[in-house]
Amino acid sequence: MKALLVDDEQDICEILEFKLQMLGFSCDHAYTGNEAIDLCKKNNYELIISDIRMPQGSGIDLIDFLKSKGQNLPAIIFLTGHTEVPEQELLDLGVLTILEKPIDFDKLLSCVKQNLL
């Protein structure tokens, strides 16, 4: 299974990659919104864990792009510092769940296990 990890902090991506590898994912990293869109053009991911606010593009932009591909959305977990965008709105868009930063990794992993494995 392939996962895309999007965060401008490389550390976050690395930590998540190790944990997801343990669960059998192979992972790509993106540090900006545009990089994430570029990777999504080339690959199909079963899981996307992404910051909502990123330099050069936001999480909403990413969903808009994925929808424009006309495929089913993968499981999307958004990470956020604050809920500037109402949570319900995001869920309506098809987001699996929204987790607040700082990331609680245990919570995130159990969410992945629950929904994908």
Place this chain on the structure above:
Amino acid sequence: MAYTKFIHQEDLGKTIDAISQLPELKEINNFEIRYLTKDGNVKYMSWNAMYNETDGLMYGYAKDITKTKENEYFLLKSSQLAKIGGWKFNVTTKQLDWADETYKIHEISKDEGISISKALTYYSKPHKKIIFKIFRDCFKGHSFSVNLKIHMKNSERYKWVRINGEPQFFNNKLRFIQGTYQDINDEMINKIKLIESEERYRFALEASNDFIWDWDIATNKVYFSEQLAKSLGYSVSEFDQNFFLEIMYPGDKDKMISKVYEYLDGKSEFEIEFRLKSSGGSYRWFRSKGKALFDHDSKPFRMSGSFADITNIKNKESQLKSALESAVAYQFALNKVSIVISVDCDGKIDSVNDQFTKTTGYTIDDIKGENIYFIFGKAYKKTVVDKIWSSLKQGVTWEGTLKNKTKDDRDFWVDMYAVPLTQAVDNICYMFIAHDKTNEVQIMEELEEERIKTLQSSKLAAIGEMAGGIAHEINNPLAIIHGYASNMKTMIENNDIESSKILVNKIVNTTDRIAKIVKSLKTFSRSSEHDIFQKVDFIEVMNDTLTFCYEKLKRNNIDLNIEKPSDSCMVLCRQVEVAQVFLNLVNNACDALEHADQKLLNIKIKYLKNNELMVSVIDTGSGIDHTIKDKVLNPFFTTKEIGKGTGLGLSISKKIIDSHNGVLNFKSKPGHTEFYFTLPRAVGLDELDGSFE
């Protein structure tokens, strides 16, 4: 008693000889002999004696010739001293005869003989002409007296001689011309020297401010230096003694005349000060000194002296007098309001006034003779006093504010002037004048405390607005550490030690990130009370402050752009206060961009030409409405929703920048609002490091 007892010892022999020869010679005339008088003096007698063969007796009579003899003796002596020789010219035979002394004067031997032509070789051509002329006059019966120069043979020397001559007529016919010949070289040389020195004196006087006057009492003519007339603006020709008295200040005239008489009567020195009116109408002051020459009957015949123009001195005197009078008044006033300390030339306290005691608690008895360090109280700083002392020794007044402790340990402040006197008075070389400003300082301190409190609360308000960001900046790395640590645990359980080692380093780096944020926070929230002016790199201040802002920028999707000089930007400032200003401006800009279409925050840092650093915080928000532009910097004015701003940020920021001698202002139009402030650059201000309270 024997007659011979009275005869002078030296004349006794010739007297006895004469007496024994008298019977043979029958008569002796004009026999001169010296006798001793009863009081021990010598008398000259001239004897005429006869021998009478008929009765065998000697008859004689004598006359006292003491006076004549003395005169002769003096004449001889004086002619020897005066080197007077004689000469005689026989008009008939053209024969010239010289006396011994005349030969001596010419420095030749009598054996060489003399003739008219030989004698004339001693004179220069012009002097020969003079001789011919006076001889022609002499032929007509005129006697003469002339001073001439004779040139010595075989040397370059010459001598001044005085020749007196008188024609001798016999039967109405000129037979001889004869007279005296005198060496007057020394006299002439002295006279020439005198003239030269008088001339030099006159030159010297003319070069100086002094003028000379010379009064011939017999003719009542007064000579004045031409410079006197010129200096007063008159023509030299009109300036005589009458004019002199005319332009003299009326009150000085009688004084002058009576002073002259007093002097001539020998009652006093002649020294007088008087005023002369210049051609411009103003009076100038002169001081004159003089001396008179008196003849044998003690009658003055000539008086001369000098004038000095002392107008400037007089003016200075009167200025000094009024200065002294006002100085006394000042001293009185000064004593009433200020601390006055006089210090002797060795740096020991000589006296203090009541104000000193009132402020410090010390009386003169406590500190008289103490070293000057004591002036500064028991808590003086040696470096400061040394600075003052060295300034004084260089003759430079020192001024500054000093803080110290009174005798009973209370704080006091004075503004002090330490003044070196240009001239020591009664061995006092230095004056310290101080103004007690303890009350002033206490009020200022209270105000400052208030100010700091306000600053502190407004700063906390500013930081509160960033609180969420700060928490995020700490929590994020904490989560990372937590993540890495949990991964590491898994790695260790799987015995993947190499991979876990890499994570240890990552954890360490991430804790540094937290440490840095905490440090910035600590710096920022430090109390302003101990925030002193110091050299600071503004770039560091900016970076520290932005740490609190990144989260807010990110949350609002605000792009940040910074333009700054490539090197450090040293400014002289209170670091925390300036950080507070910067944070306020960034905070406001973020708020202004919250609903903007384009969200760009521009920070520009550049040097201005006048040695200031300018910091601009520019946002692309909608701009400040022109109706509220005047109020933006007022306290408690805010456009933010309730609970978001205190309305104090900008007004306090402006106050802070004012206190840094900088400017805080703004310009705004839609899409471009720029708040900027300036700070003095810290260049060449190193000496301030050593400043004191």
